[in-house]
Amino acid sequence: MSSPSPRRGTGLLLALLAFAQFISAIDYNIVYVALPEIGREVGFDAQNLQWVVSGYAVAFGGFLLLGGRAADLLGHRRMxxxxxxxxxxxxLAGGLAGDPGLLVAARAVQGLGGALLLPATLSLIATTFTEGAQRNRALAIWGGAGAVGLALGSLLGGILTNYLGWEAVFYVNVPLALGAAAAAFAIIPADAPRERGHSFDLTGALTATIGFTALVFGVVQGPEAGWGSTETLVALFGGALFIGLFLLVEARTAHPLMPLRLFRNRSLVAAMGITFVFMGTFGAQYYFFTVYLQNVRGYGALATGLAFIPAALVGMIGTKLSEKLLGKVGPRTTIITGLLVGGAGMAVLATAMSPTGGYPILLPGVVLLSLGQGIAWTAMFVAATSGVDAHHQGIASAMASTTQQIGSAVGLAILVAIANAGVHTTTGPDLVPGLRTAGFTAAALTLLGVAIALTLRRRTPAPAPTATSTTQPTESNISA
Structure with a gap:
């Protein structure tokens, strides 16, 4: 189901969608700087504290496909x-939580909300703005809001934790999210009546949700419990089994949750691989930068947040530059440029990390990393939504976002294992060699993303318009 198409109030609509992305992005980092205080005040032990972050990630990754298809079938504004x-x-529940179980449960529901929000947001962009320059600009603004949110999340988390306590990092989301939901009824056109004949693929929804949730859980739990532990192996093999069942169901059902013919879209498939590599490398850098500043250099929560301001500003520049590059050279070259610039930034940042070095020496790496991130982020989702019809924008966005979340979990697990190899402390200069090795490894892995991006079609000049033709076929315009 697509939202009605009018161009009514598209400026306000885009502002609302960008604001929603800003809220979601803030939450990615806002909790990191509050983790030490959360652990002390709520009663987490060192082994379970990671689930304040992982509870969100597991639910988010597990429910994305369900959220994507729900947006297509039930309506974009509704979702x-x-x-x-x-x-x-x-x-609100997270801020009120008084014990670890309740807080992790609240984070999981936040993850469910995020899994429903992201595909609905991208669907609204894809169905409101025409593929090409107009959609590229919309995605650049949306991506810029996300880049700012990612970086300012650390700053806001530091300020709130420092002055108001850890609860404030949850309470701040309440008026923002509920205010945006209320505004949506005035700004987003009402959903069209649900189309008849399109039933909801309940079996596919259940097998996909169980499969991807178990898979992400196994990847997140592996570094802590051990990759050979029973719980990790059961989660990984069980997840793989349910994902296999999900694909069998999709191949046979009349109205699949994820139509397998979408895999004929080369741009979407490449984007799925690129988002996996991107979040496995770029996404981990915020974690390692925070560990370096706090655990090696002794920065407090507020100082750590302030250290992320250059990343926010440069990330905005990167998304704006991405819009211009997309118009001139297309997604393929834009993604490759972003990955190479960002990968170079990771290597430069890793080189600059030392037990005694000051903050200015880190800035060249931070600038290159953030610039590359902004360039690649927008272009990835341009590739993911290219050539997909309005009825499948939600599920296509969810497919790319699912690989993104799995990549984030896999990449962080691998890089943390590399950083911690042979290290028997959580603070001090002994952490630096491992952090540098993890940075160099992430930089090298971005080349895998470059290799995948090379499979995208080269940009071809648009044919001159004729009097009898007002639209052009896309690479793989897949219909229901």
Whole structure:
């Protein structure tokens, strides 16, 4: 189901969608700087504290496909407002939580809200803005809001934790999310009546959700419990089994949750691989930068947040530059440029890390990393939504976002294992060699993303318009 198409109030609509992405992105980092205080105040032990972050990641990754198809079938505005409402209420519950179990449960519901929100947001962009320059600009603004949110999340988390306590990093989301949900009813056109004949693939939804949730759980739990532990192996093999069942169901059902013919779209398939590599490398850098500043250099929560301001500003520049590059050279070259620049930034940042070095020496790496991230982020989702019809924008966005979340979990697990190899402390200069090795490894792995991006079609000049033709076929315009 697509949202009605009018261009009514597209500026306000884009501002609302960008604001929703800003809220979601803030939450990615806002909790990191509050983790030490959360552990002390709520009663987490060192082994379970990671689940404040991982509870969100597992639910987010597990429910994305369900969220994507729900947006297509039930309506983009309906899912957008539902997602934000869930997010806001779960944030309130998180701030009120008095024990670890309740807090992790609240984070999981936040993750569910995020899984419903992201595909609904991308669907609204894809169905409102025409493929090409108009959509590229919209995605650049949306991506810029996310880049700012990622970087300012650390700053905001530091300020709130420092002055108001850890609860404030949850309470801040409540008015933002619920206010955006209320505004959506005035700004987003009402969903069209649900189309007849399109039933919801319940079996596919259940097998996909169980499969991807178990898979992400296994990857997240592996470094802590051990890759050979029973719980890790059961989660990984069980997840793989359910994903296999999901693909069998999709091949046989009349109205699949994820139509397998979408895999004929070369641009979407490449984007899925690129988002996996991107989040496995770029996404981990915020974690390692925070560990270096706090655990090696002794920065407090507020100082750590302030250290992320250059990343926010440069990330905005990167998304704007991405828009210009997309118009001139297309997604293929833009993604490759972003990955190479960002990979170079990771190597430069890793080189600059030392037990005694000051903050200015880190800035060249931070600038290159953030610039590359902004360039690649927008272009990845341009590739993911190219050539997909309006009825499948939600599920296509969810497919690329699912690989993104799995990549984040896999990449962080691998890089943390590399950083911690042979290290028997959580603070001090002994952490630096491992952090540098993890940075160099992530930089090398970005080349895998470059190799995948090379499979995208080269940009070809658009044919001159004729009097009898007003639209052009896309690479793989897949219909329901």
């Amino acid at each position: 957008f407002t539902t997602a934000l409402s869930l997010y806001g209420l779960a944030s």
